[in-house]
Amino acid sequence: xxxxxxxxxxSEPSGDQLNHFLDPVVxxxxxxxxxxxxxxxxxxxxxxxxxxxAIACLVCDLPAARKAAxxxxxxxxxxxxxxHCMHRSTCxxxxxxxxxxxxxxxxxxxxxxxxxxxxxxxxxxxxxFALHGVRWSTLWRLPYWDPSRQLVVDTMHxxxxxxxxxxxxxxxxxxxxxxxxxxxxxxxxxxxxxxxDLNKPESFCEKDVKTVKSIHILLIAAVPDLEGNDTQxxxxxxxxxxxxxxxxxxxxxxxxSVELGIGPNVTHPGKKVYKAHWVRSLIDWRRTKPxxxxxxxxxxxxxEVMQRIVHVIQTTDTPxxxxxxxxxxxxxxxxxxxxxxxxxxxTVYLPIALVSxxxxxxxxxxxxxAANRRAILDHTMxxxxxxxxxxxxxxxxxxxxxxxxxxxxxxxxxxxxHPHAPHRTxxxxxxxxxxxxxxxGPVRSWWCFPYERLIGQLQRLPINHIFGxxxxxxxxxxxxxxxxxxxxxxxxxxPVFRDVKYLFDRxxxxxxxxxxxxxxxxxxxxxIPADLRSLIKVQxxxxxxxxxxxxxxxxxxxxxxGNSLILYYPDGVMHTQTPGTIKYIFRTENGxxxxxxxxxxxxxxxDPFRHYPDFPAQLHxxxxxxxxxxxxxxxxxxHFARWRFSPQHIVALSLCRRNDESxxxxxxxxxxxxxxxxxxxxxxxxxxxxxxxxxxxxxx
Numbered sequence: 001x002x003x004x005x006x007x008x009x010x011s012e013p014s015g016d017q018l019n020h021f022l023d024p025v026v027x028x029x030x031x032x033x034x035x036x037x038x039x040x041x042x043x044x045x046x047x048x049x050x051x052x053x054a055i056a057c058l059v060c061d062l063p064a065a066r067k068a069a070x071x072x073x074x075x076x077x078x079x080x081x082x083x084h085c086m087h088r089s090t091c092x093x094x095x096x097x098x099x100x101x102x103x104x105x106x107x108x109x110x111x112x113x114x115x116x117x118x119x120x121x122x123x124x125x126x127x128x129f130a131l132h133g134v135r136w137s138t139l140w141r142l143p144y145w146d147p148s149r150q151l152v153v154d155t156m157h158x159x160x161x162x163x164x165x166x167x168x169x170x171x172x173x174x175x176x177x178x179x180x181x182x183x184x185x186x187x188x189x190x191x192x193x194x195x196x197d198l199n200k201p202e203s204f205c206e207k208d209v210k211t212v213k214s215i216h217i218l219l220i221a222a223v224p225d226l227e228g229n230d231t232q233x234x235x236x237x238x239x240x241x242x243x244x245x246x247x248x249x250x251x252x253x254x255x256x257s258v259e260l261g262i263g264p265n266v267t268h269p270g271k272k273v274y275k276a277h278w279v280r281s282l283i284d285w286r287r288t289k290p291x292x293x294x295x296x297x298x299x300x301x302x303x304e305v306m307q308r309i310v311h312v313i314q315t316t317d318t319p320x321x322x323x324x325x326x327x328x329x330x331x332x333x334x335x336x337x338x339x340x341x342x343x344x345x346x347t348v349y350l351p352i353a354l355v356s357x358x359x360x361x362x363x364x365x366x367x368x369x370a371a372n373r374r375a376i377l378d379h380t381m382x383x384x385x386x387x388x389x390x391x392x393x394x395x396x397x398x399x400x401x402x403x404x405x406x407x408x409x410x411x412x413x414x415x416x417x418h419p420h421a422p423h424r425t426x427x428x429x430x431x432x433x434x435x436x437x438x439x440x441g442p443v444r445s446w447w448c449f450p451y452e453r454l455i456g457q458l459q460r461l462p463i464n465h466i467f468g469x470x471x472x473x474x475x476x477x478x479x480x481x482x483x484x485x486x487x488x489x490x491x492x493x494x495p496v497f498r499d500v501k502y503l504f505d506r507x508x509x510x511x512x513x514x515x516x517x518x519x520x521x522x523x524x525x526x527x528i529p530a531d532l533r534s535l536i537k538v539q540x541x542x543x544x545x546x547x548x549x550x551x552x553x554x555x556x557x558x559x560x561x562g563n564s565l566i567l568y569y570p571d572g573v574m575h576t577q578t579p580g581t582i583k584y585i586f587r588t589e590n591g592x593x594x595x596x597x598x599x600x601x602x603x604x605x606x607d608p609f610r611h612y613p614d615f616p617a618q619l620h621x622x623x624x625x626x627x628x629x630x631x632x633x634x635x636x637x638x639h640f641a642r643w644r645f646s647p648q649h650i651v652a653l654s655l656c657r658r659n660d661e662s663x664x665x666x667x668x669x670x671x672x673x674x675x676x677x678x679x680x681x682x683x684x685x686x687x688x689x690x691x692x693x694x695x696x697x698x699x700x
Contacts (some may be wrong), residue, residue, distance in 0.1 A: 001454065006474075008467060018067050019138040026138050029053055031144065055142065055149050057436075059446050061157035064427060069147045070113070070137035074425040075559055078133030082148045082432045092423030094412045096404070096431060106146040113140050131248045152436045153429045155390050155443045156452070160342040161411075162426035168350060172376070173301040176330040180303065188222035188290045190477060192523070194259050211252040218244055219256075219282065223291045224299075230365050234291055238283060245279045253278035260285060283623050300376065305357060306330050312353040314642055319562040320553060322655060325349065336358040341451070343391060351384045351615055352643055352651055359608030365522065378611075379417050382410040385614040390433065393657045395442045402614055420446040508671070532584045532595050535628045542587040549633040554594065567637040567654055570629070577637050578651040579620055594631040597624040599650065609651070616654035619645060 004025045007013065031037070032053035040048045058065065064072040065081070072078035085093060095101075103136075112128075117136035119125040129135055137144045168174045196204075196212045204212075205675050224239040245253065257263070257278050261287055262279035277422045296453045297315065314327050324339045326334035337345070356362070358373035386406035391397050407430050433443070440446050461477055463470045487493055489499050528541055546555035546563065555563035564582040569575065584595035600621040609617040622644060638656035645651045 001212045001450070003454070006458070006471075013067065016135055017221075019070070019136075022068070022138050024280075027143055030141055053145060057152045057440060057446055058139075058147075059152055059154050059448055059451075061154055061448070062429065063152055065154075068137070068150050069139060069167055070135035071147065071151075072129070072133030076133060079425045080375065080428055080432070081151050082153075082429075082435065091425060091428055092411060092415065093428070094408045094431075096408060102379075104148040106148060109134060109147060110140055113137060114318075116619070117596065119372065128464070144388055149435075152440065152446055153433050155433060156339045157388055158341040158426050158430055158433070159387050160346070162424075163383060163386060163430055164342045164346045165337075166356060166421075166424070166426070166614065167380065167638065168345070169625045171421050172380070174330055175301070176308065177332070178301045179306040179330070180678075187220045187486070188292050191216075191289075193256075193543050195256075197499065199259070201251075203251070204255075208249065208252055211248055212588055213250055215245065215252060215282075219286055220289075231406070232367075233258055233365070237291070238287070241286065242283055244319075245282055246275065247454065250275040250278060257281050268338070296546045304355075308357055309350065309353040310558075313349050313355070316349065316641055316643040317561045317565060318348070318641045319565065320560065321349070322562075322578060322640070322641070327477075330356045338540055339452070346384055346387050347391065348641055348653060348655075351381060351612075352617065352653065354380060355612075355617075356645060356651075357502060361606055361608055368611075376417055377698075379410060379413050381612045381615060382406045382413075385612060386410065386430075388616075389508075389614055390437075390443050391657065393442055393444055394697055395437050398436040400434055403437065404431065406614070407431050407433075487658050530583070531628055532586065535595055535630060536586060536588065536593070538588050540588065544585040544587065544592075547585055547592060547633075549636075550594070552636075552639070554582060554636070555586065556585050556631070557583055562641075562653065565640050566594070566631070567640050567656070568596070568631045569637065570598075570631075570635075570636045572632065577654070579640055579642070580629075580631070581624065592633055594636075595628045597628060598626060599652065616656070617651055618651050620652050622646075622648055622650045 005021065007018075032051070036050040037050060041048055042051075058068055060068060065074050066070075069081065071081050075088075079088065079091060081087065082103055083101065084104060093100075110576045112132045112134040113136045116125055116128045116132075116134060119128055125135075132307050175177075193216050196209050200209055200212075218241060221241075223234055253263075253275060260282075262281050264273045265280040265284060309329060310327065313325060313329055323340050323344045325344050326337070328334045329345070344381050354377055358377040358538075360374075362370070362373075364370040364373060383406070386403050389403045389406070392399065407427075411423070411427050411431070414423070414427075436446070437443070450544055458474065461474060463473050487499065527543065532541075544556075545559045546553060548554075553563050554566065557564040561581075565578055565579065566582060567577045578598050580596040580598035582594045582596055586593055586595065600623050602619050602621055607617065607619040609615065609619065639656055640655055641651075642651040643651045643653075
């Protein structure tokens with residue numbers, strides 16, 4: 001990674017000021033592209049070679065991207081840098097086959113940038129920018145620069161910190177405050193009550209006037225959380241209304257009844273009228289009016305929903321490689337969630353919890369409530385499926401099409417299920433991720449995660465914010481770390497320090513590499529459990545608590561439950577992935593193996609996850625097979641997350657982020673003459689006189 005520079009604070013550059021910070025980098029890139037740079041020796045060319053460098057893509061969040069390319073901001077009417085869609089009112093468009101979705105012409109954008117550059121006055125420049133949303137960027141000095149294709153959408157900010165955050169926090173309201181907040185007493189209908197201040201009896205005091213107004217509010221209030229024809233909820237509300245009216249002054253109840261044109265509810269005329277009669281008359285009148293308004297927002301988040309989510313987070317068995325999330329999710333003291341935490345929540349915990357609450361087979365008060373919750377769940381799972389596909393390590397044309405299909409469905413139904421939800425630029429730009437999946441392949445090769453981590457490291461370095469000294473402090477810190485690592489790995493390093501490093505590494509990650517050879521002990525029967533001995537039928541074996549195989553840590557169930565959960569192909573036949581748990585890890589003369597008990601298959605029970613094919617979760621029986629079976633490490637697909645769906649069932653969610661059978665998109669390489677050279681692997685273009693420089697901009 002090449003850190004070209006750090007923009008000084010305390011405020012961000014405004015207007016075209018960022019051009020001055022990019023000029024030195026662009027100067028080098030222009031020289032490298034046009035003339036080339038000769039290296040005296042490279043890994044493949046002992047006698048040296050001439051290389052050329054180019055910007056493959058510019059990756060940053062939306063505000064930083066617009067500043068780097070000198071284009072209008074994401075909240076302007078020119079909200080898209082890739083296509084011709086414009087004006088905020090069209091931000092929610094999903095007609096992706098329209099001509100407006102075609103990528104913008106770079107020659108036209110260059111012409112508009114040059115018009116701005118050649119304008120004689122600031123007023124003329126401001127007028128051109130307001131008209132076209134384009135300023136001159138120093139990146140236009142690069143002959144191949146094409147912002148519609150090279151100014152990519154960062155999925156970390158767009159999908160995780162953008163759409164996922166907005167959907168679960170804002171649209172669904174998955175917070176503890178939303179769950180505990182009482183529903184406002186919204187009016188179910190409007191009624192023109194006479195002004196009590198103008199028509200009050202002489203005997204009424206100020207307190208009586210307030211009482212009459214409070215009765216008006218009670219009579220038109222909607223039934224809280226009413227969905228469909230829930231008779232029980234209506235009767236509960238009416239009983240509470242009768243209790244509240246009974247606490248009011250009889251004269252005030254009579255005044256309201258008279259102004260509504262209703263008399264006391266008495267069985268025999270001439271009988272003495274009590275407060276209860278006026279209350280009954282008002283209750284009968286209220287029953288003739290609507291109980292809720294169509295425009296009232298349904299309450300989605302309840303304490304039960306938040307409790308289920310927290311329960312899933314706390315009780316799901318996961319491997320140690322899966323990033324943890326706050327156990328008190330939804331509470332203010334959980335803090336601001338990071339992008340990686342949103343990825344874990346969106347692809348693991350939240351969908352499991354919501355499917356268990358609203359999916360097929362769940363019980364609700366009425367059929368209308370069930371239909372509404374199922375529609376919200378299907379809409380949510382469209383976003384979950386899109387995020388899951390985008391985070392995979394391999395990308396295919398079919399996966400890219402599925403991603404776009406899910407995002408279109410999510411955008412299309414957003415206002416239908418959440419009428420008050422705004423369409424933001426993130427939603428539109430998420431549709432363009434499809435274009436960049438085709439150009440650059442999996443998002444893991446061009447998202448901002450590694451660069452945000454670098455920014456975090458830079459922010460933690462102790463500096464005095466004095467320019468001139470700050471740069472030397474950063475350089476000294478990196479040199480110290482590099483020298484220490486180099487010194488510890490030198491043969492001349494004192495043995496005591498190498499031993500300390502070895503012990504430290506063993507303490508941090510006390511694992512055994514499955515590919516390393518270990519001595520097999522002499523024959524013994526005492527250390528091999530009987531069930532394992534009958535399975536492997538050998539006299540000598542080494543038992544391990546955990547091992548590392550191809551970067552993944554596997555452990556026996558008694559050591560770490562999450563690391564013992566594996567999806568594997570029985571007998572190595574790539575047909576059906578089976579979930580199981582590792583009971584023993586053993587090494588014999590033939591290598592390392594796992595003794596596994598599989599989860600039994602599901603019988604005669606509907607699997608609610610089958611409706612979401614791009615969310616890799618399935619129900620299985622919670623019972624384990626009585627017998628052990630041998631599983632070789634190379635038969636393992638991945639770990640899986642396990643949550644007890646019911647006493648008889650568990651959810652097994654595959655945590656596999658790659659598929660070796662898939663073939664990633666080809667890389668597109670630009671030759672010096674501007675033509676495209678397509679290569680199917682990174683290795684095959686190492687002989688080209690060209691290398692890539694990825695520039696990451698960030699507004700820190």
